[in-house]
């Protein structure tokens with residue numbers, strides 16, 4: 822496949838722009854994944870401390886704060902993103 826095919830561009834110039842921008846997106850995605858893994862590790866510390874102290878894994882009022890934070894920053898899809906992040910960090914409830 823040529824660069825034109827894989828990018829969907831109709832000109833070599835557009836294919837170059839897309840190929841370069843996709844490299845930046847791949848690098849950003851790697852950083853985002855790393856941050857999600859770091860977030861999950863910090864979240865695990867909190868959950869462990871709470872459970873060890875006799876509490877529950879989940880704290881719904883805090884989850885509402887997290888959901889609101891993402892919704893304020895990113896709009897309605899931010900809520901869906903935060904729900905996915907919470908599931909990654911504390912499992913399904």
Ligand SMILES: O=C(O)C(=O)C[C@]1(C(=O)O)C=C[C@@H](O)C=C1
Nearest residue numbers: 864867868879880883884910911
């Ligand atoms: O902040 C907490 O108390 C956490 O346990 C962290 C966290 C989160 O990942 O944001 C995870 C589970 C809780 O239900 C609420 C929030």
